[in-house]
Amino acid sequence: xxxxxxxxxxxxxxxxxxxxxxxxxxxxxxxxxxxxxxxxxxxxxxxxxxxxxxxxxxxxxxxxxxxxxxxxxxxxxxxxxxxxxxxxxxxxxxxxxxxxxxxxxxxxxxxxxxxxxxxxxxxxxxxxxxxxxxxxxxxxxxxxxxxxxxxxxxxxxxxxxxxxxxxxxxxxxxxxxxxxxxxxxxxxxxxxxxxxxxxxxxxxxxxxxxxxxxxxxxxxxxxxxxxxxxxxxxxxxxxxxxxxxxxxxxxxxxxxxxxxxxxxxxxxxxxxxxxxxxxxxxxxxxxxxxxxxxxxxxxxxxxxxxxxxxxxxxxxxx
Amino acid sequence: xxxxxxxxxxxxxxxxxxxxxxxxxxxxxxxxxxxxxxxxxxxxxxxxxxxxxxxxxxxxxxxxxxxxxxxxxxxxxxxxxxxxxxxxxxxxxxxxxxxxxxxxxxxxxxxxxxxxxxxxxxxxxxxxxxxxxxxxxxxxxxxxxxxxxxxxxxxxxxxxxxxxxxxxxxxxxxxxxxxxxxxxxxxxxxxxxxxxxxxxxxxxxxxxxxxxxxxxxxxxxxxxxxxxxxxxxxxxxxxxxxxxxxxxxxxxxxxxxxxxxxxxxxxxxxxxxxxxxxxxxxxxxxxxxxxxxxxxxxxxxxxxxxxxxxxxxxxxxx
Numbered sequence: 001x002x003x004x005x006x007x008x009x010x011x012x013x014x015x016x017x018x019x020x021x022x023x024x025x026x027x028x029x030x031x032x033x034x035x036x037x038x039x040x041x042x043x044x045x046x047x048x049x050x051x052x053x054x055x056x057x058x059x060x061x062x063x064x065x066x067x068x069x070x071x072x073x074x075x076x077x078x079x080x081x082x083x084x085x086x087x088x089x090x091x092x093x094x095x096x097x098x099x100x101x102x103x104x105x106x107x108x109x110x111x112x113x114x115x116x117x118x119x120x121x122x123x124x125x126x127x128x129x130x131x132x133x134x135x136x137x138x139x140x141x142x143x144x145x146x147x148x149x150x151x152x153x154x155x156x157x158x159x160x161x162x163x164x165x166x167x168x169x170x171x172x173x174x175x176x177x178x179x180x181x182x183x184x185x186x187x188x189x190x191x192x193x194x195x196x197x198x199x200x201x202x203x204x205x206x207x208x209x210x211x212x213x214x215x216x217x218x219x220x221x222x223x224x225x226x227x228x229x230x231x232x233x234x235x236x237x238x239x240x241x242x243x244x245x246x247x248x249x250x251x252x253x254x255x256x257x258x259x260x261x262x263x264x265x266x267x268x269x270x271x272x273x274x275x276x277x278x279x280x281x282x283x284x285x286x287x288x289x290x291x292x293x294x295x296x297x298x299x300x301x302x303x304x305x306x307x308x309x310x311x312x313x314x315x316x317x318x
Numbered sequence: 319x320x321x322x323x324x325x326x327x328x329x330x331x332x333x334x335x336x337x338x339x340x341x342x343x344x345x346x347x348x349x350x351x352x353x354x355x356x357x358x359x360x361x362x363x364x365x366x367x368x369x370x371x372x373x374x375x376x377x378x379x380x381x382x383x384x385x386x387x388x389x390x391x392x393x394x395x396x397x398x399x400x401x402x403x404x405x406x407x408x409x410x411x412x413x414x415x416x417x418x419x420x421x422x423x424x425x426x427x428x429x430x431x432x433x434x435x436x437x438x439x440x441x442x443x444x445x446x447x448x449x450x451x452x453x454x455x456x457x458x459x460x461x462x463x464x465x466x467x468x469x470x471x472x473x474x475x476x477x478x479x480x481x482x483x484x485x486x487x488x489x490x491x492x493x494x495x496x497x498x499x500x501x502x503x504x505x506x507x508x509x510x511x512x513x514x515x516x517x518x519x520x521x522x523x524x525x526x527x528x529x530x531x532x533x534x535x536x537x538x539x540x541x542x543x544x545x546x547x548x549x550x551x552x553x554x555x556x557x558x559x560x561x562x563x564x565x566x567x568x569x570x571x572x573x574x575x576x577x578x579x580x581x582x583x584x585x586x587x588x589x590x591x592x593x594x595x596x597x598x599x600x601x602x603x604x605x606x607x608x609x610x611x612x613x614x615x616x617x618x619x620x621x622x623x624x625x626x627x628x629x630x631x632x633x634x635x636x
Contacts, residue, residue: 167577167596252577271471300459304455
């Protein structure tokens with residue numbers, strides 16, 4: 001019943017990134033076609049909507065998410081254990097990804113680091129998108145002056161480059177895991193706010209919202225029941241991109257030595273620690289770099305493919 | 319005669335100033351309100367409480383927050399950001415010695431990246447759906463997703479370590495001819511361009527595609543205009559506004575990118591000054607650098623807005 005608005009909102013967002021030649025009407029038509037087919041698992045539905053590149057992206061993302069959860073369990077050695085006398089060792093049976101600058105097993109270091117890179121970024125993205133969406137909805141639904149105040153504040157925040165903002169906060173409060181999550185979230189709330197606000201403002205002009213208003217529904221009800229469900233899909237695509245930016249920000253900070261502090265290490269700090277092995281092309285510096293690149297490129301391929309195929313793929317069963 | 323456009327420009331200017339004001343409040347709020355920290359930091363752990371209190375009084379840290387903010391703001395407005403805690407030089411002097419270097423780096427990057435990005439963006443929009451377009455799409459998508467410290471590391475590995483064409487660090491003091499200038503700037507500029515070109519090209523493609531779908535393009539096609547004429551005479555003038563916006567947004571990303579690139583190549587610019595300040599927790603210096611970064615960002619956005627106003631005949635001739 002409220003589907004048309006979704007595709008409307010979706011086209012608003014997708015038009016900015018990539019204007020594929022699908023009109024809103026086409027997207028709407030697709031929706032009922034799904035209904036008669038026997039129920040498929042959400043994953044199959046998702047896969048059906050993706051191009052080859054998108055599937056590769058999906059596989060990479062699922063792989064890294066899996067590693068983030070079970071990484072330490074399957075790691076051959078304890079994360080900080082020095083297991084070899086050889087530093088910057090090459091690929092071998094005992095150390096599939098070589099050894100680092102202290103002779104620690106690189107495979108285990110990367111597996112443990114995945115938790116930090118993926119976990120921190122996931123937590124920060126959830127915070128950023130959640131808070132951004134909340135304020136975006138508030139700005140769209142609430143009286144005009146609240147919208148003005150919120151928009152000015154977030155416009156100001158967005159004009160501080162994210163890395164610079166992160167540096168300021170770290171300069172003031174020091175670097176710790178909760179602080180890093182806060183910093184990354186703070187840097188990307190304004191972007192999430194802007195997108196969710198523009199989506200919600202567009203939705204607010206649609207007939208069914210006006211009907212709800214005429215019925216005398218409260219603002220909270222309108223925001224929760226009429227607007228929010230219809231902007232969830234574009235916000236999920238935005239969530240993916242925001243995740244990539246936050247991974248890049250956090251690993252950049254770690255690379256500068258201002259992120260995750262030793263002896264713990266995310267992928268960014270692994271590159272930093274082992275930069276001495278660069279000259280000899282040691283796997284210790286290449287592997288974490290490859291890990292970062294595959295994760296971010298993978299998420300990007302997935303999101304790009306979802307957008308091109310009319311979006312609305314996440315949880316398509318609903 | 320041009321009153322309408324002038325009013326718009328005045329409004330934009332006012333908005334930029336308001337944003338800068340809010341930014342200053344945010345920055346001061348984050349860094350300036352930590353009581354005693356700066357004094358404690360300056361004296362070290364061994365300081366007696368009396369010494370700390372005396373220094374706090376000398377720094378003016380015992381004043382109410384609002385008084386301190388207004389005092390700081392008035393001083394900052396005249397270009398005085400106080401004295402650096404780590405080397406007792408005026409912050410404005412430190413910034414003045416580093417800022418030109420950063421501007422040269424940014425300028426060179428702009429000179430290289432803008433034409434390249436426009437060429438990529440426009441050609442992939444014109445040949446939409448072709449193999450070229452799809453190849454460029456995957457290429458730019460990956461380039462956006464790779465962190466700049468990775469690009470820089472790989473560039474050092476390839477050009478400095480393996481091929482020995484370029485120096486791994488930028489020594490500006492040795493620049494005496496055009497050849498050495500090119501050598502010392504090649505890698506930082508290349509690294510910065512990588513991400514920026516990709517971003518700008520994607521946004522340019524979207525903007526041009528948006529116009530190519532407009533009815534007037536179909537009209538031009540129907541009356542028999544050549545594809546080159548359609549793009550150059552009809553489409554491009556209409557995309558100046560969006561493209562200026564895309565360029566400004568991407569270039570503003572430069573302010574984040576330089577943070578990493580300047581530290582890797584040991585380039586004596588503003589961003590590496592700021593990273594050092596963060597490491598030393600030299601808050602006055604951090605505040606000064608952030609305000610310069612944000613002012614530069616706002617100037618960029620302002621220029622883009624002005625381009626949009628000036629390039630729109632409907633606003634110009636009123």
